[in-house]
Amino acid sequence: MDTRANATEPVAEMAAERLEAEIVALAGRLSAGTYELLVLVGELDARGTWAAWGALSCAAWLAEVADIDIGTARTQVRVARALRHHDVLDAAMRTGEVSYAKARVLVPHLTDHDAVVLVELAACTPAGRLGAAIAAWSRRHEDPDEIDRRHHTQRSLTWRTDPDGMVTLTARLTPQQAATVTAAIDHQVMTNHAPAGASLRQQRADALADTVTHGGTVTAEVVIHVRGDQPTLLADGTPISDHAVAALLPDAFVSLLLCDTARHPIDASPRRRTPTRRQRRVLDQTHPECAHPGCRATHFLQYDHIQPYTDDGPTTLDNLQRLCGPHNRARARGRGAGQPAPQAEGTGAREVIS
Structure with a gap:
């Protein structure tokens, strides 16, 4: 259905069912259009004709002609190359089983050996949880020592000044580092008095700054789920190696x-x-x-x-x-409750039982 043909009908007057149907239909067309774009980009990249325009790479050419960020262009080229190399991914994106949002998370981890399994995993996993699902799969099928070495090598912390004057920090931490840092931040959030109207993100930013600038030792609980038949997980579902758990045991309360x-x-x-x-x-x-x-x-x-x-x-x-x-x-x-619900024993003011 072409929404342009219905331009005479104001969106504000559409029935809810019609509005939902239009959104679903347009989302499907966007997904199909993105797949077609990636197929074309993959062919152009393989031919190398982008060099005739003086571009240093296919991504640089795409960023200029499509007016998109170079990082976005590089990701699109990376997915386009994977489509040409992995038929199972091409089929899944062509039929809509795997969206571009999933593909860009999936592609860096695809190999000839595991492409079929990972594409099937992506097809049945929501996009927002795919990263954790792939990490859990890797813990079951890769050498844990190799994973830990890769994590150790890839740890990083960067920051940049944005146009509005704010500073954005980007951290890549090993699972055990992240567990400790996030637990300390949330401990500060739970124990500090929140400014009026402050969102959770704002409270966490304040807690991070307070923890770093004032130093000291923060005692916080790190919950680890250990099961014999599944990967060991942090409370948020992040896989963590058994080596890391063993290192924590001497100082841990179990x-x-x-x-x-x-x-x-x-x-x-x-x-x-x-x-x-x-x-x-x-x-x-x-x-x-x-x-x-x-x-x-x-x-x-x-x-x-x-x-x-x-x-x-x-x-x-x-x-x-x-x-x-x-x-x-x-x-x-x-329910007509007239009194505030009591607080849970041993928890912060935000953890309420009713």
Whole structure:
């Protein structure tokens, strides 16, 4: 459907169903158009005719004629070359199973040996989680020592001044470094008084600056999930080597999570209002996002009873969910709650039980 043919119909007057259908149709055409562009770019790159225009590379030529950033052009050329080399990727992008957003994450890790498996992984994984999924796959199939050496070599920290005068820092850390740094930052966020109206990103920026400039030792909890049949993971799903875990053990406090014969976590007593620390860890893993339909919040979620505790709702895993602050408060208002929900034992003010 050509939206230009319907230019006489104002977008503001479209029915919601029509608006959604137009967006889906246009997104499909954009995906198909991007694939066609990459096929053409790949052919031009292979012919080398871009040099006749005085360009130093196909990416430089593409950046100029398409008026895009050179980094974007290089990524497009990289994906275009992979399309020509890996038929399975070409077929997946042609049919729409793998989007360009997924392909640009996937391509640097494709080899002749694992292309089929990784393309299948990309087809069934949301784009926002593909990086972690590939990292977990690598932990299962690559030499852990080689991965650790690669991580050690590729660690970096850079910064640049943006046109508005702000400074952007870009850090690439090993998983164990990142676990320590992010835990320390979030510990500061949880313990410091947040400025009025400050977003989570702003609070983390303040916490980073405060931690670096004032120094000192920050004691923060780093949660690591160790399973015999799966890669060892940090709480956010980042794979971490067993070597790194072993190095942490001499100075670590180890808390065990017990499971039954079906590998389901053994629940705790329902005769308490606040979830136990073990229950919170299970919920953090099994419910990484706000349970409200359509909400994708993942940080500082609050624990909520599905059947209210005041209505004899038990504090068990199957009666608990995680909600972001606004949706938890809205649900409490809908239940007619007249008093603030109590805080969870041992947590910050943002971790509330209702």
